[in-house]
Amino acid sequence: MTTVLDLQDVHLRLNGNAGAVDILRGISLAVTAGESLALIGPSGSGKSSLLMVMAGLERATSGRVSALGQDLTRLDEDALARFRRGNMGVVFQSFHLIPTLTALENVAVPLEIAGEADAFARARTELGRVGLGARAGHYPSQLSGGEQQRVALARASVSRPKLLLADEPTGNLDAANGAAIMDLLFDLRDAHGATLVMVTHAPDLAARCDRVLKLADGLLA
Secondary structure: OOEEEEEEEEEEEEEEOOEEEEEEEEEEEEEEOOOEEEEEOOOOOOHHHHHHHHOOOOOOOEEEEEEOOEEHHHOOHHHHHHHHHHHEEEEOOOOOOOOOOOHHHHHHHHHHHOOOOOHHHHHHHHHHHOOOHHHOOOOHHHOOHHHHHHHHHHHHHOOOOOEEEEEOOOOOOOHHHHHHHHHHHHHHHHHHOOEEEEEOOOHHHHOOOOEEEEEEOOEEO
16 A cells, blocks of 8 residues: 655654653654544644644654655745645644635635636535535634534545545534534545544544554654
8 A cells, every 4th residue: 555644753842931842752653545544642642743743734853754755844834835735634623714704715715825717616516515505605703613614624625635634623513513524524535535644532533543543642652
C-alpha cells in the first residue's frame, strides 16, 4: 500500500509561560492510502498538536513530516498553504466558518482561492451531499451547531482532498448530531477515496476506524 503520511522522529517544543514544553517527543508513524486512523489519549497528550503537524499548520521542532511524498518541513508558509489547498481537508471542533458568508459561500471559498470556475456549482453539490442544499443561503448564525459542522465538512471535502484530517469533529455536538456527522465524515471519505485521520475522545467513533493509536505525554503508547 502507498504511504500518504510519513512522520519520522517528530518533536514539537512550544514556549509557554513557564518555559519550553515538549508537546511531541519523537513520533514516528506511517499512514497508508485509504486508511482511517483514530488518534486517542487524554487531554494534553498531544493528539491535536500531532494532527496540526500532519496538516502543516504547526511546524515540527525537529524530525521529518512527509505528506503525499512532499516533505512539509522544507516548505515555506505560502507553499504549505498551496499544498493544503490542493491535497488536504481539515475539520475542526469549532467549525471555523466565516460569519459574514453564507453556507454556500463558505464551502466555495477554497475553490475560489484555487481559481476554479465552477466553484459555486460544486459547492452547492457538496452542500446537498451533506443534506444542507436547502440551507445554502443561510449564514452561520442562522444554523445549528450540527448544521455548521456539516458546512465545515462540505468545505473540507469540496476540493476532493486526498487527506481528510478531523480534530474532535463531534466535540461540540450532542450525541445524535455527533453520530450523524461521523456517518457523513466516513461517507465523504468513501465517496472521494480519501485517507482519514481523526482525533477523538469517543471510543465508539475510534472503533469505526481501521486503526487506533493512543498518545500519552507526547509519545505513542
